[in-house]
Amino acid sequence: MPMAKSGDAPAYFKEGLLAADDEWSQHRKIIDTMVKAQAVVPANDNVRDQDANHTEKRDAIRRGGFRNTMSAKLPYFHVWFNPHGGMGHVIENADRFQPWFGREVVAGILDLPPTVYRKPRKLKESHNQRCDRADEWKKQFGWDKFDWTKALTEQ
Incomplete structure (x- = not known):
């Protein structure tokens, strides 16, 4: 997705999630897993210090993030x-929630037709064609400077 359009993604997904399921549900419509993950340890935090303020912030870190906010x-959908x-x-209602929901929202951001996300065509290509396409992508984005596997072969 182009960086220019990626800034709009949270708004598109929020709108899509609000309309995706039943109006009345037991769980919150949108669970923000980013809020608690951004809690930080106070500067000069001493683990032995049991100040209420520090304890509260340390607890926010322990229970924060994706793993502790979503139900296992x-x-x-996340x-x-x-x-x-x-x-x-x-x-809550799997019959109402479409399996292509995420692809549909991304297609909406990119102004793509429903044929792109509903029934995508499978690429019929050989192993060599896939390798050539991967090599082309590596050259286009300068993958060599990030490729950690080259360090293994140099030794």
């Missing part, structure tokens, strides 16, 4: 906007 026992978290939704 129920089906859910989209990551950065490594610290994103936005989630607990799926």
Whole structure:
């Protein structure tokens, strides 16, 4: 997705999640997994210091992030906007929640037709063609400076 359009992604997903499931549900429509993940340890935090303020902030770090805010026992949809978290939704009515929901929202951001996300065509290409396409991508984005596997072969 182009960087110019990626800034709009949270708004598109929020709108899509609000309309995706039943109006009345037991869980919150949108679970923000980014808020708690951004809690930080106070400067000069001493673990032995039991000040209430420090304890509260340390607890926010322990319970924060994706893993502690989304339910592991129920089906859910989650989209990551950065490594610290994103936005989630607990799926209560699986019949109403379409399996192509995420692709549909991204197609809406990019102004793509429904044929792109509903029934995508499978690429019929050989192993050599896939390798050539991967090599072309590596050259286009300068993958060599990030390729850690080259350090293994140099030794």
